[in-house]
Amino acid sequence: MNDAARLPVARDMDRLAGVEIPNPHVRAWVAECAAMCQPDRIHVLNGSAAERQELLQQAVAEGVLLPLNQQKLPGCYLHRSNPNDVARTEQCTFICTPSERLAGQTNNWMDPKQCYAMLGQLFSGSMRGRTLYVVPFVMGPLGSPLAKVGVEITDSIYVAISMGVMTRMGDCAWKELQGSDEFTRCLHSVGDCNPERRYICHFPLDNVIWSFGSGYGGNALLGKKCLALRLAGWMGYQQGWMAEHMLLMGVTSPDGAKTYVAAAFPSACGKTNFAMLIPPEKYLKAGWKINTLGDDIAWMYVNKHDGRLYAINPEAGYFGVVPGTSYQTNPNAMAIIQRDTIYTNVALLPDGDVWWEGKTETPPAACIDWTGQPWTPNCGRPAAHPNSRFTAPMRNNPVLDPQADDPNGVPISGIIFGGRRTKTIPLVFQAFNWIHGVYLGATLGSETTAAATGQLGVVRRDPMAMLPFCGYNINYYFTHWIRMRKQMKDCPRIFHVNWFRKGDDGKFLWPGFGENMRVLKWIVDRCKGQGYAAETLLGWMPRPEDIDLDGLNLPLGRIEAAQSIDLEEIKTEVLTQTELFMKLAGELPKELIFLRELLISRL
Numbered sequence: 001m002n003d004a005a006r007l008p009v010a011r012d013m014d015r016l017a018g019v020e021i022p023n024p025h026v027r028a029w030v031a032e033c034a035a036m037c038q039p040d041r042i043h044v045l046n047g048s049a050a051e052r053q054e055l056l057q058q059a060v061a062e063g064v065l066l067p068l069n070q071q072k073l074p075g076c077y078l079h080r081s082n083p084n085d086v087a088r089t090e091q092c093t094f095i096c097t098p099s100e101r102l103a104g105q106t107n108n109w110m111d112p113k114q115c116y117a118m119l120g121q122l123f124s125g126s127m128r129g130r131t132l133y134v135v136p137f138v139m140g141p142l143g144s145p146l147a148k149v150g151v152e153i154t155d156s157i158y159v160a161i162s163m164g165v166m167t168r169m170g171d172c173a174w175k176e177l178q179g180s181d182e183f184t185r186c187l188h189s190v191g192d193c194n195p196e197r198r199y200i201c202h203f204p205l206d207n208v209i210w211s212f213g214s215g216y217g218g219n220a221l222l223g224k225k226c227l228a229l230r231l232a233g234w235m236g237y238q239q240g241w242m243a244e245h246m247l248l249m250g251v252t253s254p255d256g257a258k259t260y261v262a263a264a265f266p267s268a269c270g271k272t273n274f275a276m277l278i279p280p281e282k283y284l285k286a287g288w289k290i291n292t293l294g295d296d297i298a299w300m301y302v303n304k305h306d307g308r309l310y311a312i313n314p315e316a317g318y319f320g321v322v323p324g325t326s327y328q329t330n331p332n333a334m335a336i337i338q339r340d341t342i343y344t345n346v347a348l349l350p351d352g353d354v355w356w357e358g359k360t361e362t363p364p365a366a367c368i369d370w371t372g373q374p375w376t377p378n379c380g381r382p383a384a385h386p387n388s389r390f391t392a393p394m395r396n397n398p399v400l401d402p403q404a405d406d407p408n409g410v411p412i413s414g415i416i417f418g419g420r421r422t423k424t425i426p427l428v429f430q431a432f433n434w435i436h437g438v439y440l441g442a443t444l445g446s447e448t449t450a451a452a453t454g455q456l457g458v459v460r461r462d463p464m465a466m467l468p469f470c471g472y473n474i475n476y477y478f479t480h481w482i483r484m485r486k487q488m489k490d491c492p493r494i495f496h497v498n499w500f501r502k503g504d505d506g507k508f509l510w511p512g513f514g515e516n517m518r519v520l521k522w523i524v525d526r527c528k529g530q531g532y533a534a535e536t537l538l539g540w541m542p543r544p545e546d547i548d549l550d551g552l553n554l555p556l557g558r559i560e561a562a563q564s565i566d567l568e569e570i571k572t573e574v575l576t577q578t579e580l581f582m583k584l585a586g587e588l589p590k591e592l593i594f595l596r597e598l599l600i601s602r603l
């Protein structure tokens, strides 16, 4: 590249000459970024079907995507990531605010000026020889009072294509934005994909995200965790609404009434499965139905007309964990990923189909593993990466809720918190009230999974399943939850579930998956002021006879064990909460300290 081509802004403005960007603020920002990153080409996406086909062909030509068997899996492709880039990297994720206090104890902090300067060096010239894609997108149904426009600049065609699945992408964003300057500026470059030079940086006060050195979904599809949780959380804190790591589902009961619930489980703890749950046969026959609104993120606001909490799903697709997904565990997800899906880091079968652990009981005799190496069942390696993913449009979902695109969202009657806990935590109980529910959420614990790099299977506190996603001081976030109650006339009931408790035999006490409908029925009944519950030290709890076990063939002893409260174990649980409380001491809302004291006094 000659020096003239490297000349910054003015020259890049020239280079933008043939490029259609209707919004002048976006145009100026793209010019700035182009001047810094020095791409060879600029391509503004319009979001059309024809454009998608061209991008897919281009990605295949570049070896970024591999076409799968198009008879079996029309529109499906395989992507193999760099093996060093397979999960979110929390240690490389920063909140950049003028004061460290605003980022709080649970975030990595960097001074914004320093961060811009350091990353500016990395971005400088990072797109030489590459195409800079300008990806305009909307988070939320078009026209929603909560919808937010973002523009992602990326040098990854995989990211550009995936953003077209995960968001409402293309010209619709220009319509939504009009002439406004209010859009999230998302700058992304894979750079040389070196973990030593990997930074996912958020500037909440500037509405800016800079991500360098990773192509992984949670680090690179900037509309998702970075915008829809970390930055949106901060916006919601200031403006009086909530951005949460929650699935959204509609539950229709036999009388035709529909109850919407939101549920926060940490990453890779079954939100996608729960959101697409297929009720057991007898429930289907009786008229129960589940519809999905979202499987990962909910934006919630209080509707001024009825004083209730309403929710939208800001996303338009699913970025789901593949291993363990099967026609037994999640038939709806299996239907979704038969077409228009990008599989990342799964195994490739000889006929161009894909495979992963848990897809079928019997593994294939041979396949190509996620790294591109030959694989056989006894080779001692997994065929698919434990955090392999599917990226698929929500319109493929056979049980997509008819209101998934409703700009006003749906009224939420219940909020469920849940973690992956082999011990201690019962199958289900209900908080005494909103503030007790906030305490249950704030002290949520879960065993770590492959969705983030680091040690697996250790219990860590993951408040509201938001530990990695709360983009500002988590104490202020707790206060915000408490404060939201004041806006509501009729607030959702709050519940806690644990599908993962094991018996002394090491086996799960509760069958999970579709059978979770039985627990959900109790939850829905409670939301409607029905269903029996006994007061316990943890909260309102169904007695074993209050959960429908008919047709389940589950010995009474198993459900009793699943619901049992062991005082010694709960004491240990409260003690382990101390670690979090000590870390947050000083600014922790006093309500949470009082609720802990109340629990201790009940003990």
Ligand code: OXD
Binding pocket: 088, 217, 218, 266, 267, 268, 296, 319, 451, 452
């Ligand atoms: C996700 C995550 O990808 O939580 O949704 O890591």
Ligand code: MN
Binding pocket: 245, 266, 267, 268, 296
């Ligand atoms: Mn998630």
